[in-house]
Amino acid sequence: MDSIFSGVQPTGNLHIGNYFGAIKNFVEIQRRENISKTYYCVVDLHTITVWQDPEQLKKETLETAASFIAAGIDPKKSIIFNQSRVSSHAELAWILNCICRIGWLNRMTQFKEKAGKNKEKASVGLYAYPVLMASDILSYKSNLVPVGDDQKQHLELARDIANKFNHDYKVEFFPEIKPLIFGSATRVMSLRDGQKKMSKSDESEFSRINLLDDKDTIRNKIKKAKTDSESIMGLEALEDNGEFKTDIVVQRPEAVNLLNILCAAENISKKEAVSMFSGKNFSDLKEGLSDSLISKIIPIGTEMKKMITDKKYLSSVLNTGAEVAEEDSKKNLLEIKNIIGFN
Numbered sequence: 001m002d003s004i005f006s007g008v009q010p011t012g013n014l015h016i017g018n019y020f021g022a023i024k025n026f027v028e029i030q031r032r033e034n035i036s037k038t039y040y041c042v043v044d045l046h047t048i049t050v051w052q053d054p055e056q057l058k059k060e061t062l063e064t065a066a067s068f069i070a071a072g073i074d075p076k077k078s079i080i081f082n083q084s085r086v087s088s089h090a091e092l093a094w095i096l097n098c099i100c101r102i103g104w105l106n107r108m109t110q111f112k113e114k115a116g117k118n119k120e121k122a123s124v125g126l127y128a129y130p131v132l133m134a135s136d137i138l139s140y141k142s143n144l145v146p147v148g149d150d151q152k153q154h155l156e157l158a159r160d161i162a163n164k165f166n167h168d169y170k171v172e173f174f175p176e177i178k179p180l181i182f183g184s185a186t187r188v189m190s191l192r193d194g195q196k197k198m199s200k201s202d203e204s205e206f207s208r209i210n211l212l213d214d215k216d217t218i219r220n221k222i223k224k225a226k227t228d229s230e231s232i233m234g235l236e237a238l239e240d241n242g243e244f245k246t247d248i249v250v251q252r253p254e255a256v257n258l259l260n261i262l263c264a265a266e267n268i269s270k271k272e273a274v275s276m277f278s279g280k281n282f283s284d285l286k287e288g289l290s291d292s293l294i295s296k297i298i299p300i301g302t303e304m305k306k307m308i309t310d311k312k313y314l315s316s317v318l319n320t321g322a323e324v325a326e327e328d329s330k331k332n333l334l335e336i337k338n339i340i341g342f343n
């Protein structure tokens, strides 16, 4: 049986990249068969790798939990909790820090991007961030991890850490970790720059559609989204397998991004999306995309806003989730300690 784990940072500005790239898939997986458990975690320990305002962090933690439930994750089927409530995550992370090699962490592109030029001033936590991710997954011996494309390298590292642990202690304890990266929008790009990933931390509000945006804001942001000067491409832009050709992605990243978002929102193939708008102007595509996003995102945002006012309910979901997660991870941690030789 498969066990699922994934996490989202409570850093605010949850956007359609987080939704189409990850949260929507969390909901889908929850319905699959052959799954023993699904753990969906609000990863608050990860957020403090850069300073967070304490009051804001509390608020964003509830908001992220609300986004899970509003998107369709059922707290009765899935374990929803926040990471700092379950001590095994930090404890196992230390053990895995002793397994992971410095050279492996040095290759992490996200650390390089986030630390920027001032690497010496970045926190040790930011550097060791992917080890904590490995610990999140392995605390539950989960094997499948639904994420957006940007987390692939971190999951490869988590897999390497698990394999090295098994190898060093001559056990078959941890399972093989596999990323689940699927859907039409595994990497949603910024609406201002098709070469840049849509991100919670982008200074420009116009770069992303937030889950809490209202109708007018969604329409306005799509209207202002960057485009090129040509009309929408035809079917010759697609490979035989239905994906956009690489040269099209390079030459027309904004057009490809808008079409990919449409595919994700409407659950249609790229062929269908391209056929609908081939030869038309961007204004037509933008109108169709706005309507589509409004019909898919506004109900989630409305539900989130309603739920955020019910702190008692959200806290009770997180409390129940943390109790189950604590119990499950403790069992594994005891076995791990035994393997290592701790009395």
Ligand code: TYM
Pocket (backbone or CB within 6 Å): 005, 006, 007, 008, 009, 010, 017, 018, 019, 020, 021, 022, 023, 043, 046, 132, 133, 134, 136, 137, 145, 146, 147, 148, 149, 150, 151, 185, 186, 187, 188, 189, 197, 198, 199
């Ligand atoms: P975070 O909080 O940055 O993002 C949450 C999820 O959203 C996906 N995502 C995107 N998908 C498509 N297009 C985008 N523009 C986009 N931006 C974000 C991310 O890939 C992610 O799946 N390190 C993780 C959280 C984490 C985690 C874990 C994930 C901590 N521990 C263990 C899996 C397993 C992160 O920062 O996600």
